[in-house]
Amino acid sequence: MSRFEIRDKFYLDGKPFKVISGSIHYFRTVPEYWQDRLEKLVNIGCNTVETYIPWNFHETEKGNFNWNGMHDICRFIELADKLGLYMIIRPSPYICSEWEFGGLPAWLLKDRSMRLRCSYKPYLNAVDSYYSVLMPKLAPYQIDNGGNIIMMQIENEYGYYGNDTSYLEFLRDTMRKYGITVPFVTSDGPWSEFVFKSGMVDGALPTGNFGSSAEWQFGEMRRFIGEDKPLMCMEFWNGWFDVWGEEHNITAPEKAAQELDILLKNGSMNFYMFEGGTNFGFMSGKNNEKKTGIVTSYDYDAPLTEDGRITEKYEKCKEVISRYTDINEVPLTTQIRRLEYGEIRCTAKTDLFSTLDSISDPVKSVYPLSFEELDSYYGYVLYRLHIRENETVSTVRCENAADRVQGFRNGKYAFTAFAETIDEQFELAEKSAGGTTDLLVENIGRVNFGTGLECQHKGVLGGIRINDHRQYGFEMFTLPLDENQLDRIDYNRGYNDGVPAFYKFEFEISETADTFLDTDGFRKGVAFINGFNLGRFWNIGPQKKLYIPAPLLKKGKNEIVIFETEGNSADSITLSDNN
Template sequence: MRRWIVLVVGLFCVQLWASAQATHDFKLGDEHFLLDGKPFQMISGEIHYPRVPKEAWRHRMKMAKAMGINTIGTYVFWNLHEPQQGVYDFSGNNDIGAFVKIAQEEGLWVVLRPSPYVCAEWEFGGYPYWLQNIKGLQVRSREPQYLAAYKSYISQVGKQLAPYLVTHGGNVLMVQFENEYGSYGGDKEYLAINQQLFVDAGFDCLLYTSDPAKDVVRGHLPGFLPTVNGLDRPEQVKDLVRKYHNGKGPFMVAEWYPAWFDWWGVVHHKVPAEDYAGKLDNLLAEGLSVNMYMFHGGTTRGYMNGANCYDTGFYEPQTSSYDYDAPLDEAGNATHKFMLFRSMIQKNLPAGQTLPAVPAAKPAITLPALTFTTSADIFSVLPAPVKAATPLTFEKLKQAYGYVLYRTQQPGGRKGMLSIKELRDYGLVFINGKRVGVLDRRLKQDSLEVDLPAGTVTIDILVENMGRINFGPNLLKNEKGITEGVRFNGQELRNWQMYSLPFDRIDQVKLKKGVKVKGAPVVKKAVFDLATPGDTYLDMRNWGKGSVWINDHHLGRYWSIGPQQTVYVPVEWLKQGKNELVVLELLTPEQPSLPSLDKPILDVLTKGNSGQ
């Protein structure tokens, strides 16, 4: 018995020793970060876990190491993890803990950015839609309802991630407690409350803020490290940080942009690698830490893209491809920019340190010809309606994303102007089931002339949420659908039926064989066999506007106006043998087949099929 006790105690001591050995110390020095007492230069690359299939996380980490990255940066997205109030999801592609753990296994540090607001070209800047249903709630403020909601959420995040902090033996070096707040407000008391919420949630590690240079004065909290976004001149960064950090460093460019993102109807953003390689070399040579935004963008799948809207004068929904012209392309392959940046990083490594070999590009394939065998138009799959005198928003219907069909019956035998005030964001108008036009918030189209035939007329307006605003003062103007009523010749139309069509479970849509396409939006399925799966790209150039699913994974949106003309299908979501592809097409439902390519098309703008 004594031997057994001695053995157990001995094993326990070994475990304690191993745990102590694994624990690291990460602190601020006057000029550099200090890891275990030694200067540490963070060469970080941003990867967002929901924009990459979980099955591919490890591959992307290996690619990061091959370029010379030693740290992974990522946001944490509130609307993914609390899609409905009090309902939390950290499973599957939302398993942020697994993402951090894989990074640790691959020898990478992590910088976490679970700020209440993330921007990130992400739906509502990461906020869950249901916040808008709480009367009087003000995001990014001391308003009590907002703070209570955020406290509940960040406490759940803390439970997931506190074990991975460097203070607990993990690989998370530091945590950002607000994101570009200076671009939105300047309430230091709010920042202090938010910082304390992080501490209370278990984030007992180094905390910091990040802001564009001009907004650091408003966005930093005295006593905490300010970092800078968008600068690439070392002396400017150092001067700015010293100004707000008691004359000291460390110095970090928290978002260094080697390129930019895309939105629908605007030319693809592409920046030559040569324009930025020297700047990266200079930052590293001067000892600054850098987080490259983005190292790998991936894809904004589902309905999670955000929208630009800095004022009320325009609205620009972002594309599903988040390729970003990043060093690692949308499929995770090395680009010319990757190789050039890698050489700059290698140049600045300590003598004798070399980088791992760059993994070979993943094979890409084309799929067999895809023909559709089953389908259903949306008028045949309507759920039970909600009735109200005036149209209800998505929020009032407790629907986050997707589509709502608004229907009313009105007396006909007249012509006139049908107008929708504050349509958000894209509407197809039908008279007795026949499409008569579209309305597009981007183009400030909110009305059209219609001819109502004699008798009682059914007016349908199918409204798509194209993405909530993710940046700027209009964060609180993010309700979706028909938000302020419909008028015909100036007279308000009343008595509406609302049909929620979130299309979040495409497998539950009942499809049939032999359905004749009559011009209405349609859901279509193709079944195909694969001997050897590989990455591929659906060629949507002959299609109009809609979304695509592969084996029940929502791949994102497409729109013929461009610049994105293909939809990326990751090899991880294809199977050897039988596969199912589903398309929701709004504008050209008669399309009989869908081709694929072995490379993307992200840079073609067309007049497209806007539905006019």
């Protein structure tokens, strides 16, 4: 069996070893493309691949685990091993990563007293239960068991969050309890001594996360960890993520290569990201200071694009790596092409209110329930109030709602409450009595960074005031828009303009290839290909098209469904060969 050690340097079987790693998130890339991305990692000169493991991706409901298909972390590890790649696994309960709720499962919030990332017993019990399933899956792949995992991370950027050392010790000891024997690491930003040291714990090598000023950052780390430990940048930010409504972020290839050279001259590193991939479904998160959330694409301006293409940054970084190690390239074994399938006409449509009772059964309650209380954690919930015949609705106000609310009176659009206006009182243009007042509430992504994690309940959390008078007696329709719910849409129910609606597009193809969905004409919503949730779209950009990997298509008939929430639509969509 091989042995990996952390002493004054990293040692593999007693010989000094420079970790040259790249982040590839199996959960952001379709499994059919895992080998392609790993081969390209080998060919840039990396000897190691790193990945997080998001808790909410695997334990989708408490005690209900998914390890199949895109969730098959063991297959990903085995593919890396076959290509001769070592692995760094970061299975922290919390991962940040611009991922929904930082990887924490939203069902934790069903406990209204929940305290996260600290020694709160119910939280620790949930982590222990999860690790009792996860760690035995990983343990056989450790290097001292004949596998390729050389290091595992205890927590992620914990110094930014808190200083509960006993919590970090609990994670360390729990991982050991369930069979983890390889060396441990932590990772934090080295530019603050308080932050960096708050994330440290005995028995784990502290590593740094940063994207610039590498020489200075390593110098600061040396002050904190001493002279007898190796230096490693666990997250070399060679790019950055995008946020709805802001500019696309770019880091110059020359700058990334220059910083990489400094890192490899002084220690070890891990590209974050090597390939970013895609936040499929409703899994893009929201940084604490942002209101609009992370876009669906996690391209990250990485050496490989969202769809796996080699960039100028890749080539420049490869040249730098070649100065520090011999690069033994492997042939690329996955054929990947792009195709433009062209314009596709809408074949059926129906608005949400017309088909509502076919896709969702109402939950009745005197007071409004949160998404978490409704056991529906992602997507949307429609809150319905039946107004008394003698009451004219003049104003509506949401009390403590998250994240975005669209109000409707008798099936017609009335207002949108969001960001700065989320708790404002709205005076309706058309005042009427009786009927229904509906509020479509969207979860635009739970915060993935900062100390606001415990406040990420979604939905109407306080109440609804009509004419400044609190209302009771709710019907709530959950809209997670899973495959089962999509199958129940009845397109024969009719269609009304100007309100949320479903649009179906059917097309036949004779060959499958990567393509990009252009939603021009639609304003905001989510798109599906053959029942698979491609993610959110929003015409405020910077992302304008959604990536469709070829494995999500099939020869013959295919179906795209768009759920658009703003009442804006087009008669056709386009599948393009460029993004």
